[in-house]
Amino acid sequence: MKERENFGSRMAVIMALAGSAIGLGNIWRFPYLVGQNGGAAFVIVYIIATLFISLPIFFAESVIGRRSGANCRGAMERLAPGTKWKWMGFLMVFTPLWIVSYYSVVGGWSLEYLVQALRLDFIHTTPENLSGLFERFISRPYAPVAYHLAFLATTVTIVALGVKSGIEKFSKICLPVLFVLVVVIAVFSTTLPGAQKGVAYLLKPDFSKVTLKTCLDALGQSFYSLSLGMGIIITYSSYVSKKENLLVSGVGTAVSDLLFALLAGLAIMPAVFAAGIEPGSGPGLIFDTLPYIFAQMGLQMPWLSSIAAILFFVTILFAALTSSVSLIEVGVAYLTEEKGLKRGWACVLLFFLCGAVGVLCSLSFGPLAGTKVFGLGLFDFADTFASNVLLTLGGLLVVLFVGWKMARPDVFDEFTNGGTKRANVFWFKFFYFMIRYVAPVGVAILFISNLL
């Protein structure tokens, strides 16, 4: 068998993991959640949820991945041969493929918005003309499908190039660019007249807004944002060399993810307030509200506004691409290692499979709007089922496996590199306790609350 590839350096590991973590969730959901739930107070709750629940799950996945050095399905066969845990392996392969099918529909929207920004469409229209734009935009039958397929084709092309020359290289270019762009936009946005209200909305601590629901929102967001429960951390960690420090790469990923989310908030919210709009969350925030702001700004400062629009949609596109790459890699690792497919063919197969499901999701905003599953359109069903069921179930199984099925010395050995990393020896006790007792309870509560 061909030798497995590894990431080339510690920086490469963090960039690939952070690339997966930093995605649409940081841009369209985090800023809104912060604003709605007490600003800095929410950020504190978010950090606690990350430390006590999300990071432990992250480390549990890292341990599984690096210990086994295999894809999700193969990992379970190596660590628990011949047991029912193999189903956890299958779930972890299935979930990301399910997600990438509709995630790339959104990726397609960002691609088309970028094209429009480059054609200066947003400034050549008046804000009034933009009302209902997003609705009209996504309900067209052909263009969104074509852009979805273009986005997915880009994703699989990067993955087909391999772990080092594809994923690693791409993340190393994208991540620094993402950070530079978001800082530039944040500076621009916070200096707009009337921007202070947005900064206050985001940062002013208000502990009276912190409720149980806030805590669950913080946990759900940090869970999704770190790309947990879907085999990505397992797969990426299987490419981490035995010399690397799992604690450092995990903390590095969580810190970059949070930092980016805060910067994204500073990029978006001040502009939203400067334009006198109520902030919202979800796709509407970036595909409805922002074009409106660009158009409004364009009335006075056409050039600045078009540059801002272009930079912004490049950011969205790159953030989405580094995430979709990580989703596809889980399936590719499985197909190449378990089914003996060549990397290129695995990519082609997944392109057609996920592409077809995505086409249905895309059409559910237009011609297939009448088709409902459990009362939801196909796209909404795919998203709800993944976020509320698949991910939390995956996260729960991961911590149960590492906390209760794997032998403690094995987990210790992997997390501390055989006891040689002194700081890790100290943190092991903390995280192991969290993995065994706190994280399962936390995720179980999240799971139940999602179903209610």
Ligand code: PHE
């Ligand atoms: N972590 C990404 C975000 O914050 C989302 C994501 C979900 C990425 C699923 C990959 C897989 O947006």
